[in-house]
Amino acid sequence: MTTNENKSLFIPSLEKTSHYIPRTFIGGVTEDAMYDFALNNNMNILIEGDAGTGKTTSALAYASKRHMNFFAVPCNSAIDFTQLIGGLFPDADGKLKWIDGAITKIVREGGLLLINELNNAPKNLSQYLMSLLDDRRSITLMSHDNEVINAHPDLLVVADQNPNYRGTQLLNEAWKDRFEIKLRFDYDTTIEKKIVKSSSLLDLANGMRATSRRDDHASDRGTIFETPVSPRILKTFEKLAKGLSFDFACDVFVNNFTDEERPAVKMLLEGTSYNIKEELGLDVDPITTEHDQA
Numbered sequence: 001m002t003t004n005e006n007k008s009l010f011i012p013s014l015e016k017t018s019h020y021i022p023r024t025f026i027g028g029v030t031e032d033a034m035y036d037f038a039l040n041n042n043m044n045i046l047i048e049g050d051a052g053t054g055k056t057t058s059a060l061a062y063a064s065k066r067h068m069n070f071f072a073v074p075c076n077s078a079i080d081f082t083q084l085i086g087g088l089f090p091d092a093d094g095k096l097k098w099i100d101g102a103i104t105k106i107v108r109e110g111g112l113l114l115i116n117e118l119n120n121a122p123k124n125l126s127q128y129l130m131s132l133l134d135d136r137r138s139i140t141l142m143s144h145d146n147e148v149i150n151a152h153p154d155l156l157v158v159a160d161q162n163p164n165y166r167g168t169q170l171l172n173e174a175w176k177d178r179f180e181i182k183l184r185f186d187y188d189t190t191i192e193k194k195i196v197k198s199s200s201l202l203d204l205a206n207g208m209r210a211t212s213r214r215d216d217h218a219s220d221r222g223t224i225f226e227t228p229v230s231p232r233i234l235k236t237f238e239k240l241a242k243g244l245s246f247d248f249a250c251d252v253f254v255n256n257f258t259d260e261e262r263p264a265v266k267m268l269l270e271g272t273s274y275n276i277k278e279e280l281g282l283d284v285d286p287i288t289t290e291h292d293q294a
Contacts, residue, residue, distance in 0.1 A: 008083070008102035009071050009111065012064035020054065020061045021191045025183070035062045038181055039156045044133050046118065046176070047160045049185030050212075052230025055160035058185070059114045068154070069111025071102045075121040085128065087143065098144050107132065107139055110154030118159040126175065133157060133178035162228075187231070196234045200275035204268055205229040225264075227257045238280060246273075246282055 022031040038045050047055045056072065063070040073084065086101040106113050115121065115129070132139050137151040159179060176182075187209060189202065196202050208225050233256055240249035250269050257265050277283065 009069045009106055011067055012060045012070050014064050017057060017061040017064045020057045021194060022058070022061065023054075023185070023188065023191075031058060032062065032065065034181065034183075035066075035156065039154065042137060043180040044178055045156075045158045045181045045183065046179035047158065047183045047185055048163055049160070050187065050209075050228040050230065051162060052228065052232045053185040053187055054191075055185055056114065056116065059112055059158045059160075063112040068156070069106055069109060070114070071106050071111065072114040072116050073103065073121075073125070075115065075117040075125065079122065079125070081124060084125070085143075086141065103129075104139065104141065104149065107149055107151050107155060110152035112156045112158060115157070115159040117161055119161040130175075130178070187229075192231050192234070195231060197238055198276045198279040200272045200279055201234055201237065204272050204276075205234055208265075208268065225257070225261055227261060241276075241280055241282060246277060246280075 024030050025034065035045070037043070047058070049055050059072075060070065062068075073079070082101060084101045084103045086099055086104045088096040089099050091097045100108065103113065128139065131137075132151060137155075139149050139151075141147040141149065187206075189206070192202055192205075193199075208229050212225055212228070233253065237249045237253045240252055250266075250273070253269065254262050254265050
């Protein structure tokens with residue numbers, strides 16, 4: 001597969017995904033083996049997981065290793081349907097010419113099509129993709145003489161979604177059934193230990209995750225946290241604590257959460273600050289944040 005005129009499509013560089021640590025699933029199945037099997041058998045993949053669990057980067061890393069065209073559909077109300085599907089545009093002579101959108105282009109030529117936040121997809125996009133995700137493996141350009149485009153043999157469709165976040169919607173059974181391979185990406189402690197130095201900070205994060213709104217028994221364990229504690233938040237905390245100020249890192253960390261969650265987050269930080277500082281090689285003085293003065 002080669003690159004094309006549509007600048008929305010690109011082949012991800014290995015350098016940009018080199019930091020990604022791939023997972024090995026139950027049964028010893030690697031991510032690459034799973035993606036290869038899905039590609040060779042026309043199977044669609046749905047990955048569910050909290051923010052920062054590597055859903056998008058997993059797809060990017062695979063596309064880069066296989067030198068595949070890549071496009072991620074941003075599922076939000078602001079997406080331009082014409083840019084995704086295509087339309088008639090004037091050429092240099094002023095004549096109208098059909099130009100493929102990003103989805104149409106990748107369906108024709110092959111690559112990895114990622115549908116970000118599937119459970120937030122606009123209804124018109126969902127309806128348009130239905131025939132691509134079932135046995136027909138095709139799309140119909142109704143605004144271009146009802147042209148039917150059969151998917152390239154090297155097209156792999158992957159979707160991801162966050163579980164039960166505000167603004168999302170539950171997928172109906174017909175929609176879910178179109179994804180033969182369904183995966184759950186949880187926060188992986190083994191992977192996080194490779195990128196987060198403080199074990200106490202990781203313990204704090206895991207404790208908060210255990211009282212997540214997505215945990216059926218969270219209400220039995222005190223404060224319920226709706227905001228996900230992603231590895232990105234933890235990495236930023238350590239970087240700010242070591243590069244600028246521990247107090248500043250704490251305040252930034254707290255500001256990731258809702259007004260209702262912040263008092264509990266601050267208390268948890270204060271309770272483990274000594275250990276975190278010690279593990280990061282910082283002075284072990286008590287902390288204060290702007291929330292003390294509010």
